[in-house]
Amino acid sequence: MVKSKAWDWSKNEDNSWLIPSIESCYLANSWVSKGFDRVLDLGCGLGRHSIFFAENGFRVNSVDLSEYGINHLNSWAQKEQLHIETQVCDMLALPFEKDTFDCIIAYNVIYHTDTEGFIKTLDEIKRVLKSKGELFITLISKNTWSYQHADRYKRIDDNTILRDEHETEKDVPHFYVDIEDIKKYFVDFDFIDVPIEQTEYSMENSKYYSRHFNVMVRKK
Template identity: 50%
Template structure:
């Protein structure tokens, strides 16, 4: 299994990563309606989604391998007067009790692993979720340009090592197709899988595709 590596946030344009993605507005309503309370923001980055969920009244924990990211979140939550438990840690060995969380939110984070690592991360996620608890996550798609055409080195048949200069340099990226997802999440009742093509981002043509997975622990 490849060693986990986080983003080097010091090298990033941080402004886009402090605004919550549109997915969380829907999820906050859905999870509130379901009576869910305890949320883990898995791979929290700078903490934009932890802050959002806490502002909506959820009991939020956050974990990321980047000490910079966790320190950023701690300072941000203090300024917002929010109580968020934020820890530095690795997704393959989560420091939480079994059956502890109602929901796990993992946005563009669990794909930062190789094939063996992905299965460990999902096993850990299953362990810490309550029965019937919900996961919402994303995975890189094998239909993306950077999997088949980028020329980046492959660690295994599913995993590319990013070689672009910037915050993700040398961060592994696992890529999936639908069959991979159904195998990886075999202990979850899958509610929805969306396959989205980001044709244009910031007025630039892209070939960047992701799966978004919503499911419940059996």
């Protein structure tokens, strides 16, 4: 299993990482309607989703391997007068008791490891998520340009390569899946929606497309 490596947020120049994802509004409304209260923002980055869910009345715990990211979130939360519990930690060993959270969001996070690390992280998610709790997670597709051209990169295992296009992600592992992988790894969950594959393009050069799955599941 590869050692976890944090994003270097000090090199980030993209303000989009401060804007909640389009899915977060749906998630907040859906989870409120189900009486969910406590949410984990797993791999919170600079804190965009943590702030959003705290503003919408959730009790939020936020974790990230990046101390820079956690410090940014703490300053942001203080400015907005929001209470958010934060910790620097590795997703491979979450510092929470069993059955702690009603819901978890992991946006562009747990595919930053290899296959063994992905399985370990998913086990940690299952441990801290309550029965019938929900998980929204994004996973990077094997149809992404970088995986289709994996010979350009250092390969870790059949699903994992090290990429180096962006300074924030330099030498951070990327674990890729297809729909059959998703079915295999999420056998302990019920699918709320059919996983959707979405395409994004690099603004610098449109050939560098990235495809992600949005996965919405409920713990059995």
